[in-house]
Amino acid sequence: MTEPVPTRRNAPVLALHVPEPAYRPGDTPDFSSLVIPAAGDTPRPEPSVRAGETHPLTTALVRVLDEQGAAVGPWNPRLDPDMLRAMLRNMKVVRVFDDRMYRAQRQGKTSFYMKCTGEEAIAVAAAYALDREDMNFPTYRQQGLLIARGYPLETMMCQIYSNAADPLHGRQLPIMYSDKAHGFFSISGNLGTQFPQAVGWAMASAIKGDSRIAMGWIGEGATAEGDFHSALTFASVYQAPCILAVVNNQWAISSFSGIAGAEQATFASRAVGYGVAGLRVDGNDALAVYAAVRWAAERARSNGGPTLIEFFTYRAEGHSTSDDPTGYRPAGEEQQWPLGDPIARLKAHLVSLGEWDDERDAALDKEIDAEVRKAQKAAESQGVLPEQGFDRIGSMFEDVYAETPWHLREQREQALAEAREYLGHDIA
Amino acid sequence: MTEPVPTRRNAPVLALHVPEPAYRPGDTPDFSSLVIPAAGDTPRPEPSVRAGETHPLTTALVRVLDEQGAAVGPWNPRLDPDMLRAMLRNMKVVRVFDDRMYRAQRQGKTSFYMKCTGEEAIAVAAAYALDREDMNFPTYRQQGLLIARGYPLETMMCQIYSNAADPLHGRQLPIMYSDKAHGFFSISGNLGTQFPQAVGWAMASAIKGDSRIAMGWIGEGATAEGDFHSALTFASVYQAPCILAVVNNQWAISSFSGIAGAEQATFASRAVGYGVAGLRVDGNDALAVYAAVRWAAERARSNGGPTLIEFFTYRAEGHSTSDDPTGYRPAGEEQQWPLGDPIARLKAHLVSLGEWDDERDAALDKEIDAEVRKAQKAAESQGVLPEQGFDRIGSMFEDVYAETPWHLREQREQALAEAREYLGHDIA
């Protein structure tokens, strides 16, 4: 007869651990105990290094700009001042754009908006580190990619207003841009889905013997989705030429990063288990971002395989126009956040190089303000959301399929008839 | 105006890497280059250690039994001979059971069967290392858990035959056992789903201040599913009292483990990125399996958090009765596999202790053979699959819901009417 297996002894009482952020509304945040490696301290292996050798870097922090604004250490990409100024400019454009569109939403001109305040360095510097033909699979906080690649602000705004000039024909929520020519894949409302898509694109590029690589983007909250794992698995198995970026801004709507697993490990360290190269990077340091993406791009482009990069940053504003963060974290916590403002840090660097000064900065701000206002005026002249929805109704039934089948043709006729009745006049 | 970002330089040609096993049919397998740490070499930290300190163990191999059958090193669980004999017995029962049921399928007595040949040590030793009340969320190769916990062989066979005494009422594919009293959660046909379920059960146990833990099981192939990632994420976030086991038998039907990511990292090392404790264990060494599960159970039970364990083994037979492995790997490769037969290894250990000999072994084999035959006879007396399907038809409509709604009641009447017509006589 089978021996009975031992029965339960008098074990201790179990308890569920539910992670809790350090500070809640009413608390005074204090980040002084946060360990932040000094700029320049993190070593830089060659991009051709074995993945395993990068793994100490998944718990470190690649930083280039020190407290005085100097660029220091092995990751210093030594960019020329023109490029630094261009990056600064684009980061400023992003911030001004965000502010104006946020206000436009508040004025009822559209339904929704999402800022990336505090995270501008990440998308902008990445855009500079990638080649122009590389493909991005972004989330909704990489507007900096489009702006740095020269996509017209006016077109972005037309998308946000869902107006007559919206290239997406009013079909997508504001900020869900898409533009193939600018290497910017369609943003999804569904978190995480773009990550394995980026890997698939990279696999395709490798299958075809191309030289272009893909960069996938995800928030730290969304790394919990199964798609994150599919992406890392496929990237590792096929050594897909891609960069997989986690933007760890420490918040996912009201949930702090501990709910996504940050208490026990960094997001960069997820790379270890897949045998993928990993880097953890100061996301508020444009030069560190540039250097890390450049490193990973070089690695991918020489068939060295994928890299997972965590950009450590802080979501300085609410999640979106639908969110008020003072309900779940201390007001002004972003001021305490020790990695600073990426725009101020890049500006300080340029100033420290003698390549920039307050006067030029003020002039640039004015120029950008005018540029964004001009774009906004032009966009609004083509309509804002509340006026939309009764023109080009027929177009609503296009592109469901390449050819519109009978049932959609019937429905289009019905929708047009309803609209005619509603409007009291004929439409096409 | 925005500065244009740099355009693509003349980069090298990309190539897709498609993993390929070392040997295909016709090749002569040679595993001599496989690095296998000697038994006793891997250190054993305390179960209360920080997760990070276990991470070197995710690329090592916990081994206790050496080539001579001696139990050596810090992981030696020093089990008493009675327990060792009980484990040996159960492992042998598993193998004999598998052989007979495989044959029963070949004889047309059922539709399907899956063996766990070569993997017997894993489930059996785990059953001994767990407490009797701990809950398992198994795959289809942990029949050893049920057998070690004393579940009747006859009942297992009745399930396999879907006969009148099948506790699952003929509803499940053969071997998809389920039994709450034996701490064996319902096996799913869908790979991976049980992994987050195990974590949820453990979370519940912690919420209720219980002392029972859960153990989840998954094949190395199925670790690619999103559910694997959900499980690790939830286990890490809530520090769920569970053990998550990957049985790496190196094959997933025809796909070798490289297709699941084994080329770049061990499966145990997935633990690192979640900040979860990790161990890699010789799955053909019953003592190592026991010691590792015991270690992880102690850790979980004292609120020390989850452990991911990889059991390194080899699927010695085809995937199932539907599979012929000589189509994709060399015939006889399992003979070359250097970690040996778990039953032979445990027997050698008992012999080396002077607690076993060939005579007793032969007697035990005979006894087991008789026991399994007896169970089979008893099971078959209650019917085999080809005779099933026209009794208790009404039961087919039960348990879809706790109470059978009108539409299922109607369908039941219709099904019964059809059956009466088909059989030409009345039924209930």
Add this chain to the structure above:
Amino acid sequence: MTTRNMIQAINDAHRVVMASDPDVIVFGEDVGFFGGVFRATEGLQKAFGKTRCFDAPISEGGIVGSAIGMAAYGLKPVIEIQFADYIYPGYDQIVSELARMRYRTAGEWAMPVVIRSPYGGGIFGGQTHSQSPEALFTHIAGMKTVIPSTPYDAKGLLIAAIEDPDPVVFFEPKRIYNGPFDGHHDRPVTPWAKHPASEVPDGHYTVPLGKAAVVRAGEAVTILTYGTMVHVALAATEENGVDAEVIDLRTLVPLDIDTIVESVEKTGRCLVVQEATRTSGFGAELAALVQERCFYHLEAPVVRVAGWDTPYPHAYEWVYFPGPLRMKNALRQVLES
């Protein structure tokens, strides 16, 4: 008796069952400290503690999967999927596991799990905050699908769902969280306070699953609907002076077939109204059932009112939404043919 909007009624349902049953556990994205993006779980963590109501990682598959494990242990998880549009990563766990567990274990492992999720359009949520995926659940044997249309029903149905021994997907029409919506997007919004069904009793009561409500008795045509569309149907009935019998199904599976058949046999005409994409929607099942069971009473074909077979396009919210005009034309069609 307290005046409550739908969110408050749902919140209260949680409080009632959590207070009486310590095995009820609430979790989901943002439901803990913050109380959910629609505030349906506001204050529950404070009232019942961090291990009774907590935030979950953004993994709908993990949320459903771990809820199944909890139910296997013996708890009653009530989980929130932030938007029905985001339920798909959890779809495998729902279809392959949750729905079939009682069956495949011959009753040994019941799954009293409730999946709450805001659904439907009308809030300019675009393609991914507007979907009505109920038909993807009504096809799944073992699942119950419940959709309330008023605060009173929301509380009573939710309590019934939590107390039900089987898994329930509970879709909350988000457009009517704050007030009934009759489809006239160009008119001022009405708050719930003006609607009698906002009188929500305190404490425990249930509205039974599987029972429809005849919300308006009538003779000319039977309107079968649920969720937001109940209010649109009622308004269209009044505005067009049609003596319709309006049936709020409340539970789609198991369906209250007797109420349906009785009504259609009386009126001889039937309109089925859903907000979801038309093809293969739950309206198709309703139309199929009605013609199967009431064929010889029908004086006209069953007419379907539905969303179009396109994604829900942001700017075309009111062209997509099956509003007053689509209702009016359908009523005319079913009455005049």
Add this chain to the structure above:
Amino acid sequence: MTTRNMIQAINDAHRVVMASDPDVIVFGEDVGFFGGVFRATEGLQKAFGKTRCFDAPISEGGIVGSAIGMAAYGLKPVIEIQFADYIYPGYDQIVSELARMRYRTAGEWAMPVVIRSPYGGGIFGGQTHSQSPEALFTHIAGMKTVIPSTPYDAKGLLIAAIEDPDPVVFFEPKRIYNGPFDGHHDRPVTPWAKHPASEVPDGHYTVPLGKAAVVRAGEAVTILTYGTMVHVALAATEENGVDAEVIDLRTLVPLDIDTIVESVEKTGRCLVVQEATRTSGFGAELAALVQERCFYHLEAPVVRVAGWDTPYPHAYEWVYFPGPLRMKNALRQVLES
């Protein structure tokens, strides 16, 4: 012209398109060296190389997700989901991404992806190797759903699907891979070789998507069906001496409505036959459409033949399967009422 069973026809379709279009890439679990568990991709890796046909990790979500990325690049992925019962982990990528990509990008990113998957019961596969989930796809705007019933159609439809600019889910009735099955499980199996549709031309040809086939002309009743059930319906027609018009839909979305309406207007009676779970199955859509469009021609209610609303229980394969008796009784019902 070569005699082929369904697997061989499907294999050949791959070869034809892979030879002519270097952008066609085939991957999925076990499809590479081994050629798939049903051997549909046998020899493709050898013929076209490891980067044109390869094994994938066991991650249906990753398979669909990476295929979407490949399609975004410009390739035409043809992916295999090993069993339709295992498609759900990929469901989010299909519903939220693949189906809507052309629409949400205003046509800029087309998704010419084909998802092949064996489906349906009749092989004692139990609950998780027997499902017919087509209705979960017909409800999704942007997807096309195709189901062949013969080797000739399988090859022609698969080539058409791969060449189609939109995403197609291509369900292969696994019970008829090796021979047509008329539902008489207790009689010897017939191989395809005896069926005229096993004469499969070599080389390129297509069977257009969206076109049904009238596989038997008749006057008494129209039978709308697809997949394995086509053969069951044909057999039932003959055995019961019913002059039925049997229509093999072949494509469920977009549906060939003209062929359906023309037939039902002629016969005045209609039976819809699916193997799937009855409630909210595609048969509901067919019944709804037929009564909407042919109401005044109908002499009896549209009758549905379907699987029961339970999981597919292993031992009760032939009680579950909608076989000859269910067909006979339904024919009687539709003809005699």
